[in-house]
Amino acid sequence: MSCQTPIAKLKLSLFERRKEYKKVHRMTKHFRPRHNSWKTRHIVALSLVGFVWYTLVSKWSPTEDKSSLIRKLQGLKPVFSQKSSKSTMMTSTTTATKTTLRAIQKPSVLEKQKSDKSPKLVPPKQKSRNKDEDADPFNRKKLNMNNDPKLAELIPVEAPGRRTRPKLGGFLTPPPMTKKPPIILVWKAMEHQMKHYKEDLEFYFGEECGGCQLTTNRALAKECAALVHFNSPDLRKLMDVPDNSTRNPDQFYVFWSRETPAKTYSFRNVLQDKRFDPIFNLTINFRRDADIVDYFGNREYELRFYREKERDTDNKWFERLLKKKNGLAVWAVSNCNSTYGATERMKYAKSLMKAGLKLTAFGQCFGKRPTGGEMLQQLMRHKFYMSLENSIHCPDYVSEKFWRNGLRAGAVPVVWGPSREDIAEIAPKHSYIHSEDFETPEKLVKYLNYLDKNQTAYLEYHAWRFKPIDDSIPEEDIIPTYRSSLCRLCKKINERPIVRKTIASVYDWLYETRYPDDLCFR
Incomplete structure (x- = not known):
């Protein structure tokens, strides 16, 4: 029977555990994980070595065309001749390299060969370092x-x-x-x-x-x-x-x-x-x-x-158009409040939705960012596009929201922002609906719902697409690009x-x- 007290046993137990821990620590100290600073030092060192190697190779290793050209001009033996020894190869390589670099830096070396009876060799094209050549409008290399x-x-x-x-x-x-x-x-x-x-x-x-x-x-x-x-x-x-x-x-x-x-x-x-x-x-x-x-x-x-050659007859085109339409109104917006007009149009859109407008909205303001193809599909399947500008009554400002997202996508734009006089002078006749023609948002929503149910009245907003084309206007005078x-x-x-x-x-x-x-x- 042991005469040790419980406290003595506890101390002995702790001493033995510490002793065992030291043994394990001594065994594993050579295998402990390295510190992050070791990684940083070695990554920097490897990067420097790689950079130095790339610099040396790019500067001192001539391309095959340049080296072969200089060797032919100077009458040197091939660098990698089978008969030459290792030392001869190294000497030839160094000589050819230095000669090539001198020839690249001094074009006069190439000019001296014009009097030679040997066949003429065309030197490789060099990048222009002449400011006059860069300014020459006939220099088409970069144009x-x-x-x-x-x-x-x-x-x-x-x-x-x-x-x-x-x-x-x-x-x-x-x-x-x-x-x-x-x-x-x-x-x-x-x-x-x-x-x-x-x-x-x-x-x-x-x-x-x-x-x-x-x-x-x-x-x-x-x-x-x-x-x-x-x-x-x-x-x-x-x-x-x-x-x-x-x-x-x-x-x-x-x-x-x-x-x-x-x-x-x-x-x-x-x-x-x-x-x-x-x-x-x-x-x-x-x-x-x-x-x-x-x-x-x-x-x-x-x-x-x-x-006209792509439209077939009016009725067939209208039938294909209506088959795609299964939504009422759509709006894409990412500028929520950067201008006074942007803030006001957001208020107006919310008042339309409050009045009962079934609106499909996406963009940064609504946390939805579809791809280009998805956005086009969304635009084409709706009957109306909410062409709400970020400015109010700015002369003639009718942006791509009206043209690209509205008319070109086969929708009828609902206009807000431009004045009625400006939009009437710019847009095709009876191709859009202006918000200022309605006293309240509720009346506008009521009219859109009416057009949604009345196909004849809705298709009247697409009749402009079959007007005759004025071929006397050159294409470069109407293309909407800078x-x-x-x-x-x-x-x-x-x-x-x-x-x-x-x-x-x-x-x-x-x-x-x-x-x-x-x-x-x-």
Whole structure:
């Protein structure tokens, strides 16, 4: 019988456990997991080694074409000759490498071979480092039109029985280079266009437009025929304008704006700067009184979208249209409250739903973001599209919500925002329903429900699609893209005789003309 007390037994037990733990710890200390700092150090080290290796290989390993060229010019033996020893191979490789690098850096090495009787060898093409060559408008290396994916999107391939946009013909085809083309310098454009300027703003127009070269190369500021400046919020940070004191008097300075005053009103005072306000000769805008109208859409384009050869007879087209319609109204919106108009239209939409409108809504404001194909299907299966603009009573502002999401998707737009007078001048007759024609949201909902049940009355809003097409209007004058707007600018600067004017104030034109009230500025 043990004479140890319970406390002594407990101490002994703890001592033995600690002893065993030390044994285990000594056995496993070499296998404990490494600290995160070890990983970081080794990742950095491996990255540096990889970078150094890539630099050495890219700088000191000549391509097969360059090395073979120099070896032929200098009469050197092949680098990897079977008869040469390892040391000879290394010496030849080093010599060929140094010679190649000298030849690449000094083109005179290649020029000395012209007097040689050996067959002439064409040196590999080098990247241009000459500023004059980069500024040369005949340098087409980076202005290749044939491989431009943006142009392929603008010229869709028609499939049998499929409705597509009208083909652009050849107005973006490069003209024959018989003379130096007029240059349109885009000094500033929309943010996404400037980000992808090589694809969006570097190309030649075809003869239909006047054969102009479009570029963003500011080195051509003094010799360009037209200089385009886009109105953007960047003006608040930097007055990025060309020097008007050194301007060529024969140039056109063009003011380009696509947003409503509701979005640009916050920095309107910047436009009054004397370096900016009085220097322009032409305007590009969605307004009908602009020198070049930058369309979101137009009647003639929508008529050509539904060509007669693709419609068959009226009754068959109407039957196919009605089979797709199983919803009443749809609305896609992502701008919830960035402007006064956006806030007010959300209130109006909620009042329509409260009055009983069966509305399918999606977008960021409703937490639903369908893909492009899903969105098109949603638009086409509804009878009405809620074309609610984010601005109120801004002259001629009828955006793609009306044209693309409404008419082009086979729906009847319900308009809110533009004035009745403006929409009547722009849109096809009896193709839309204006909210201001109804005293209350309840009366508008009642009328939409009536059209939903009365097919004859509803189809009257689609009768405009079968109006005759005016083929005398060139396609480049109606296509609703910025490229076609710049095409029309190219036509303008090629007009003879040249009619020059100076806009006294683009601020006054943009903010103080054709406004029925002050709702556009809120």
